[in-house]
Amino acid sequence: MAILVLGGAGYIGSHTVYELIDAGREVVIADNLETGYREAVHPAAAFYEGDIRDRAFIDSVFEKESIDGVIHFAANSLVGESMTNPLKYYDNNLCGTKVLLESMVAHHIDKIVFSSTAATYGEPERVPILETDHTDPTNCYGETKLSMEKMFKWTSQAHGLRFVSLRYFNACGAHVSGKIGEAHNPETHLIPLILQVPNGQREYISIFGDDYDTKDGTCIRDYIHVTDLAQAHILAMDYLLEGGENNIFNLGNGVGFTVKQVIDAARAVTGHSIPEKMAPRRAGDPAQLIASSDKAKNILGWKPVHADLKHIIETAWNWHKNHPQGFTEER
Numbered sequence: 001m002a003i004l005v006l007g008g009a010g011y012i013g014s015h016t017v018y019e020l021i022d023a024g025r026e027v028v029i030a031d032n033l034e035t036g037y038r039e040a041v042h043p044a045a046a047f048y049e050g051d052i053r054d055r056a057f058i059d060s061v062f063e064k065e066s067i068d069g070v071i072h073f074a075a076n077s078l079v080g081e082s083m084t085n086p087l088k089y090y091d092n093n094l095c096g097t098k099v100l101l102e103s104m105v106a107h108h109i110d111k112i113v114f115s116s117t118a119a120t121y122g123e124p125e126r127v128p129i130l131e132t133d134h135t136d137p138t139n140c141y142g143e144t145k146l147s148m149e150k151m152f153k154w155t156s157q158a159h160g161l162r163f164v165s166l167r168y169f170n171a172c173g174a175h176v177s178g179k180i181g182e183a184h185n186p187e188t189h190l191i192p193l194i195l196q197v198p199n200g201q202r203e204y205i206s207i208f209g210d211d212y213d214t215k216d217g218t219c220i221r222d223y224i225h226v227t228d229l230a231q232a233h234i235l236a237m238d239y240l241l242e243g244g245e246n247n248i249f250n251l252g253n254g255v256g257f258t259v260k261q262v263i264d265a266a267r268a269v270t271g272h273s274i275p276e277k278m279a280p281r282r283a284g285d286p287a288q289l290i291a292s293s294d295k296a297k298n299i300l301g302w303k304p305v306h307a308d309l310k311h312i313i314e315t316a317w318n319w320h321k322n323h324p325q326g327f328t329e330e331r
Helices: 011-022 055-064 079-084 086-106 140-159 190-195 226-241 259-270 294-299 309-322
Strands: 002-006 026-031 046-049 067-072 111-117 162-168 170-172 205-208 220-225 247-251 256-258 276-279
Touching: 002 011, 011 026, 011 226, 026 055, 046 055, 055 086, 067 086, 067 226, 079 086, 079 140, 086 140, 111 140, 111 226, 140 162, 162 226, 170 190, 170 226, 170 309, 190 259, 190 309, 205 259, 220 226, 220 309, 226 247, 247 294, 256 259, 259 309
Parallel strands: 002 026, 002 067, 026 046, 067 111, 111 162, 162 247, 170 220, 205 276
Antiparallel strands: 220 256
């Protein structure tokens, strides 16, 4: 029996596929390559190019392959874009998931692990954030992810679906082999943006606000290595395969780093001065976002092993310096 990874050619999805295959699992990938890359597809995985909004396509995958469970990464995920083009996010994230669930119910596939987000919480009530905290997204991306979680809940009640939702914070780093890594267009994540400076792709890194109520005035975020995230998805699937009930887990290191601390760590790793320039605050940026992952550790047995910030940046730098244009082959 295989695990179907939707969005398995994307950043976190491709790393999860690598970890699954290293663990001896059979893997099937479905991806429309809108933001994923064919070069990121593991050669040992079966690959189907198509869109989960296409019922005939997703039906055909379930009919051709013997699928035991689904890991769902197939969604648009740019916060800014979600605010200027919200209907795109409702179409892909919600309509796509609706079609997927219809097909899963029809084919009697009842286990799904969902790639959710800390954006479901909105402005945090407290730090670290707990799974029981209030959810009130401040952007359309977070709203659609929260709606997808609720779709799983009601489908579970009606059809016996079992699901795990993984709400995670700032994914970062790259596979230790250097074979795959982070490649977004446009790039919006802090660490790859910082590394564009020593790579000669930008002159400086912008810091959006230095007057927050933090140790150095810059925002604090919880950075979690992409391979640690991948392992959590595998543990969550095993939890469901072993009969686990519906659940939601936060994933993070539980340690926050300021923007300036991340830049300083990148300077140490790359040996480059990495000039910085101050810029105005961005609307909606909370001062700090840190996860409590105690629940995932206690129930799933998950423990981040790539928690050191310099090590995270070293893996990212190993990828970016050797792949300054990311995956360059045409899609």
